[in-house]
Amino acid sequence: MSARATLDGVQFAAAARRLEGEFDIAALPRLRDMVHDHAGTVRYRLTGHQRADGKAAVRLEVSGAVRLTCQRCLEALEQPVDSTRELVFVEQSGFGExxxxxxxxxxxxxxxxxxxxxxxxxxxxLCLPMAPRHAADQCPAAGAGGTDSGKPRPFAVLSQLKKH
Ligand SMILES: [Zn+2]
Structure with a gap:
């Protein structure tokens, strides 16, 4: 990997620059600790612009997918990532305003x-759920702790009775 990329946000915004790229999940240390495995990449796009109020800003868009651990069955869970945020650059003296x-x-x-x-x-x-889980019909361990799989559920039985 090359040296960490940094940019001057104010200049980047003033020149209306754009920057695109991607990071391997394995290269992002904090994310790496949270995922089920290191498969995948996250793409990003930075777009500099000047806001109507004169502040320098950069729009950050991220997209991709990471593999989290389902909290119910502990298997891998594909979590799409698609998010946009505005980063606004303010002189330190202006933070109070x-x-x-x-x-x-x-x-x-x-x-x-x-x-x-x-x-x-x-x-x-910021995009990741606190307690990721598969949808109930996609999770091997779904349904009352996984003990009743195969047995008819009470409400299913009820609806069968109503039909007849
Ligand atoms: Zn699951």
């Missing part, structure tokens, strides 16, 4: 370089 209701954007210190890998990994981590 940010309104609470703007909290859905991420505010970064304009004086610090943006670490692309860290930003992409952060975004993927």
């Amino acid at each position: 940010i309104a609470e209701e703007e909290a859905e954007s991420d505010y970064l210190d304009a004086g610090q370089p943006l670490d692309v890998e860290e930003a992409v990994e952060d975004e993927v981590l």
